[in-house]
Amino acid sequence: MPFIDDILKHKSLSIVGTEKNTGKTVCLNYILKRLVEKNKIPAITSIGIDGESLDQVTNTQKPEIELNYNSIFVTSEKHFATKSIDAEILDVSNRKTSLGRLITARAKSKGKLIFSGPPETVWLKEVIKDLTLYKPDIVLVDGALSRKSFGSPSVTDSMILTTGAALSANMQTLVKKTAYLYDLIKLKQWKSDIADTLLGIESGLWAIDDSNNIHDLNIPSVFLLDKAVDNLLEYGNRLFISGVINDKILDKLRIQANIDKTEIIVRDFTRIFAGQNSLNSFLDKGGKIKVLLKTNLMAVCVNPLAPNGFLLDSEKLRTLLNKKLNLPVYDIKKISSEEL
């Protein structure tokens, strides 16, 4: 029964997949099952509207999450209506997501449910805080690694990353890609009084001067950089990029004179869509990237089976990843079957 005791040391945990079908739901269900055995009560929500019962990318069945009696959960009105579980409603949000208001409830039977949650970070933070009012032993967040999602899985204290053959059928590539993500997760946090203000900003590029004043650079996103590169460093060398960062902006900043004083701040590691080469060149020249939200990666879970049926050697994969990341690596399906 690995890592459950470690998990319980944290107030909140997100489970994030590097790709669809890397076993995120299996992992979440496993954790929930173990918590039941320890008589622990979880509170669960999700980021955004990820939860469709059919995975829309691969058309494979997306399993619902199995909840036990007394678990607390948050989901949207739409998914609350399709639940196959008895639940006592505890709260209804005033704000609406595209799937309706968010319902907070307590399970009154065992049963299944599809999760959806707040589509943006500040709201997600509030939901996690409100969930702690019901005194759960831990808050779990079904996370997402999507550039479309405004919700950040890094709002939780800790994180489990799931990876597997769905990300790449080539074991070396898989390890390399996962290790790169881990590098991003380890990026340093930018601590400031204005961090919460920045989290509330949903679009655009912003300059932060030495007195922490925020200036709108009137550039909606890094994809529209061409017109305005001159103004980029108008207020100093610190930039906050509310959306994603890509190769283009890193390459552009790298060739500027004061690259060693340049600091880019992003919401969290999921906002970095730059390739490894661009990022490394940028960092090598002295550029810095910091995140507003940083989380503690506790373990990596692997699913050696790709949706097309291709199977990697589980043990070899775990050994390689463990050596590269220096983190516990588990194959949940294997553990589950061994424990049975």
Add this chain to the structure above:
Amino acid sequence: MTLKKYQVRNFREHIKNNKGLRFIFDNLKISSIPGRDYLMECKFLNKPFDIKVELQYLEYTIDFVKNSLSNADIDNLNLRLHQLNSISVTLRDLDKELILDDIQLFEIKKFALLSKSISDILCKKGFDIFQLHDLSGVIELLDPDNTGEASFYIYSSYSKKLSELRKIQQQTHNEDPEKAELIRQHCIEIEDTIRERLSQKLISFARYLKINLDRIAHLDVLIAKSILVNEFNLCKPLIDDNITEYKQVFNPFIKSKLLEQNKEFQAVDISLDQKPVLITGANMSGKTVLLRTLALSQLMFQFGFYVPSKEAKIKIVDDVILSIGDNTNEYNGLSSFAMEILNINDIILKAKSGKIILALVDELARTTNPDEGKALVSAFVSIMEKYKLSTVITTHYSGIKSDCRRLRVKGLKEESSSEKISIKNINDFMDYSLIEVKDDTIPTEAIRIAKILDVDKELIELAKSYLGS
């Protein structure tokens, strides 16, 4: 142009067009969503009785908040108001005798519990302008286990059969999922009949739920209004049948902006009777601000607020029309002159249809040639005089001969020498108060103001020489 069907606009529509009122709204500390909705839907009050009652409620609330409530009581009340959900959709469904779902039943239960605890606080403190209905019948119905908690589902205690089936369903959940699913379907059928029964029983409470929601929302708005009175130093206006008269009227938005720069807003006295008022004064002497302030104050009065002045007597109107010439989006594609004339036409048509209007027009016909402009102003003033409407018009034109009252902003103080004045401190040298004048000449300070603005010297000198010739 024909007159559109006359409709009284509500608060929501008014804040869209009036930045001053928007500022008031932004500073209102309304705790609940129903409270916010209540204010947004408030009609522009034009009956003396309605305004009188709302102002009396507000006066009572100010006293109640100040003398009967402790800070802890206020926090308690705000906490409960803050938890209120907007349940008007649910109440509408209940009214239509539809079957409510669990979320709606939850909303009603939570509301009934909050309503009870708000009522308890108010009763204990002797609040007596309105009472909340007793909803303990609703609570009994939706809280069969008597937990007093604001949560809801179809409790097993509603039905013995349901309770038994649920137990069996849970036992078979792991062993025989198919059987468990069948039992679950059976449970759902029973739950549905319970929802139907609950919904039917709730119908008789629908009226009281609605009344309580309205009253609590109203209370929330009254408390917010009463806090605003202290924050902005507002005064209780008296209703007058004939005239509008302000002592020391001020604009809360501009006052707060000036305060940020450590500057003071100079409040002024003004009275309006049935004669149109023509206001003249130098540029930058606050004529436009005065019009905005009069519009804002009238709106606040007729939405049941206290008003930004030291004393006020106000005549009730059917509508306030403010023509400043900056609402370009409304008549797209028209020149500023065309826009303005259509605005004026609107005022005239309303006046002719017997509506009582407060018409506030800034520099009428300034964008056309002065000869015709002057003629248009004179004509407009004459019509307003004929229909005896409260009208305030600012102008830079001299020689308006129509029958009207004339006020002049005092303007730059006598002793002030131009050298010391700049765009930054002009506020200190301007006397914004109004004086009654008899003649139709106008102050000539345009070149002096231009000089203060530190513009190109050649322009100033040439202008002076043209003026001399």
